Amino acid sequence: MIKLSKTLSLYLGKNYLLNTLAVLTALLSIIYLLDILELLRRANKTGDIPLGIILQMGLLKLPEIGQTIFPFAILFSALWTFWQLNRRSELVVLRASGFSVWQFLAPIVLLAALIGALQIGLINPAGALLIGKYDRLESEFLKKQSSQIALFKEGLWLRQEIDPDKQQSFKKTHNVNLAEGYIILHARKIAHPSWQLLNVTVFYLDTEDQLLMRLDAKSATLEKNLWTFNDVLVNSNQTPPTRLPAFTLPTTLTIKDIEDSFSSPQSMSFWNLPGHIQTLRETGFETGPLIVHYHNLLAQPLFLMAMVILAATVSMRPPRFGGTLVLIASGLFIGLGVFFLSSFLQALGASNQLPPPLAAWAPSIIFILFGLSALIHLEDG
Incomplete structure (x- = not known):
């Protein structure tokens, strides 16, 4: 088996990274505009609020929202990357040169895992810090709570x-x-x-x-x-x-308000979660939702790897199997399946009907196994 060169690995990784940034920028821009419109609507009900504050609040919320859409950005950017390589017949050339799908998939899968690790160690703590500032501005100007x-x-x-x-x-x-x-x-x-x-x-x-x-x-x-x-x-x-x-x-508080404030993970950094979970456990509060969230973050590199593998199963097929519309439909179908299965298992974990760690890790394992089996079938076919 011919070894994939460093230059070729960098080429594939660069294409994927640029596509990921483009997809993420497009999604975040749309979400930012929608969030600004919602904040303006709420501001009209509470009085005059400087536009600069509204724009700042929208920006402060982006890292937290970005973490939610990360898997979908990874999925669609992988679909786009493999579609481009297929359309330019670069995948055909790679296969004809003796490279297997596992070799030219590896740089992109590893890059997705690196993005997941970056989310855990850097983006999540930064997002928690910024969402805390967002909550303070919301309390001050939109009077959500006191x-x-x-x-x-x-x-x-x-x-x-x-x-x-x-x-x-x-x-x-x-x-x-x-x-x-x-x-x-x-x-x-x-x-x-x-x-x-x-x-x-x-x-x-x-x-x-x-x-x-x-x-x-x-x-x-x-x-x-x-x-x-x-x-x-x-x-x-x-x-x-x-x-x-x-x-x-x-x-104006209720018991539910207090309990929800402890179990809300948005303003809690990944590095502070274990200590907070232990404190909740010692004081008798429900820890299931936070444990699921913590293990979701730990599983994020594996989950993003699964998104790339799933994208490869539908976008590496020869062009005769369908065009752009089929690719988009496949991406939407996969995205909806990922969302519903992940949400269902996480809900079971949060309510302790499944062990919370299992509920968090199961989607990644299921999607990777499904994607690998589909790719093996594709390679053998």
């Missing part, structure tokens, strides 16, 4: 705005005048599944960051738009310390 939640080994930390104008019902029901400001809540432990916070401390501050009140409670519960603190010591700057059996504060 709460911030974090979970550490020391317990739960939560920051929540107190806006009297939005909480008139609480004032009427409890006959309490609330000052505008925010609370910082710290719970050292969380009891599951009752979702009761234990050993709770709350700091109530005004808009000038001046302390208005401190609460030290044995426990707290969240239900019906209320924080209810039990066996609580109230320290106010206007009254002496008082111990009460219960004390309530309004909230």
